[in-house]
Amino acid sequence: MGSGKSAVGRQLAAALQYDFVDSDAKIESVYQKPIREIFKRDGEAAFRDQESYILKQLAQFRNQVVSTGGGAILRSVNWEFMRTGVVVWLEGAPELFARRVVADDLSNRPLLSRGSAAKQKDPEEQYREALADISRLLDRRRPLYEMADVAVPLEAAGTGPEKGLGAPIAEVVHRLLLALELRLTQDQNLIFREPASEDFPEAPAPIAAEE
Numbered sequence: 389m390g391s392g393k394s395a396v397g398r399q400l401a402a403a404l405q406y407d408f409v410d411s412d413a414k415i416e417s418v419y420q421k422p423i424r425e426i427f428k429r430d431g432e433a434a435f436r437d438q439e440s441y442i443l444k445q446l447a448q449f450r451n452q453v454v455s456t457g458g459g460a461i462l463r464s465v466n467w468e469f470m471r472t473g474v475v476v477w478l479e480g481a482p483e484l485f486a487r488r489v490v491a492d493d494l495s496n497r498p499l500l501s502r503g504s505a506a507k508q509k510d511p512e513e514q515y516r517e518a519l520a521d522i523s524r525l526l527d528r529r530r531p532l533y534e535m536a537d538v539a540v541p542l543e544a545a546g547t548g549p550e551k552g553l554g555a556p557i558a559e560v561v562h563r564l565l566l567a568l569e570l571r572l573t574q575d576q577n578l579i580f581r582e583p584a585s586e587d588f589p590e591a592p593a594p595i596a597a598e599e
């Protein structure tokens with residue numbers, strides 16, 4: 389949430405001459421509803437089913453960079469799909485993510501609980517609330533993010549996590565490519581993992597879109 393998965397993923401795909409797919413955007417186009425509506429009307433569990441279903445479809449393809457939602461790590465079945473590729477964690481401080489999502493668009497981030505009413509609040513208050521929500525999510529999820537194949541730090545050179553200053557997107561892509569190269573010299577198998585097949589575990593059936 390605000391780590392830059394979409395922004396970095398898009399530039400990484402361009403550098404590699406791969407396709408770029410944002411799984412949240414795919415969910416919105418397949419189910420014809422904004423993510424916030426899916427959460428509001430159908431609930432988080434329905435969203436997670438749709439997310440698993442889309443990740444399973446995407447796992448059939450090669451030569452692509454997939455930017456997932458930040459909660460894709462929550463279901464173990466999703467790891468089977470994501471691990472048909474190399475899983476990257478963009479690792480940063482909650483302060484950095486909170487600053488970005490407040491500057492960006494809180495209204496389409498339903499897990500930032502007070503996001504829908506946030507537009508009326510002053511930026512300092514929005515930041516404090518987003519920071520509390522993101523810190524809580526990160527604390528719970530950190531052990532899952534740590535399962536990624538490659539971790540890329542987002543802090544700008546010379547600043548600590550407490551300052552929360554982010555490196556520019558191009559610098560993050562550069563770090564990612566270097567980390568990937570290093571990781572692949574340690575473990576060639578990462579790119580020779582079994583191709584997607586019919587043997588995949590079933591993704592939960594997504595609920596049908598209304599209307």
Ligand SMILES: Nc1ncnc2c1ncn2[C@@H]1O[C@H](COP(=O)(O)OP(=O)(O)O)[C@@H](O)[C@H]1O
Pocket residue numbers: 389390391392393394395396455488489491492554555556557558560
């Ligand atoms: N390295 C970066 N430096 C500055 N702004 C960034 C960087 N990465 C992302 N952003 C901005 O932060 C916001 C959230 O980025 P986004 O790619 O949507 O994150 P995510 O997909 O992880 O939720 C966007 O406005 C994006 O332009």
Ligand SMILES: O=C(O)C1=C[C@@H](OP(=O)(O)O)[C@@H](O)[C@H](O)C1
Pocket residue numbers: 389390393412423456457458459460496497498499
């Ligand atoms: O962290 C999460 O559980 C979620 C993150 C969102 O994606 P971003 O990480 O791109 O904001 C989106 O998938 C949904 O709101 C749930």
